[in-house]
Amino acid sequence: MNPEFILGAFLLLAGTVAAAFPRPRTYLNRLINLEISSWGLLLLMLSYNEALALLTFGGVSALTVYIFVRVLQKKEAAG
């Protein structure tokens, strides 16, 4: 139970609840709150010393955000 594990679990729980029930219910708020839990998962991987998993997840999470942004842009353009 090192501090990284506790903080990562807190971030994961808080980010998941915040992404499920955002205060103003917009897609953008959900997307920003989703990043909190993403960083929590990164801290959990750090507490188990998984360097390769950290590198891969750090690279792919930015790609995921880009895909979500493209989807939201197309949705705004459509209607």
Added chain:
Amino acid sequence: MQEGSIAVNEMVTVSCGALIVIGTILTIKESDPFRKLISLGIMIGGVMPFIVDRGLLDVAIAVALIAPLSTLFTLMICGRGEP
């Protein structure tokens, strides 16, 4: 003597943990997307010293290069119209 040494050693952990908790609560509480992104930056600033503290400097370099990209992508849909 020993107590003071332990307190100083734990100071970085406690301060960065406080930075993470404060940034998370601010990100959840705020309603303006720009304010949420700034609070998210506070939280990321708290996470980064933990990666460096483990000695994973290559991971720290990769995360420091990639983390602003997701903020940049989010800013692409922040500016226009009613969020």
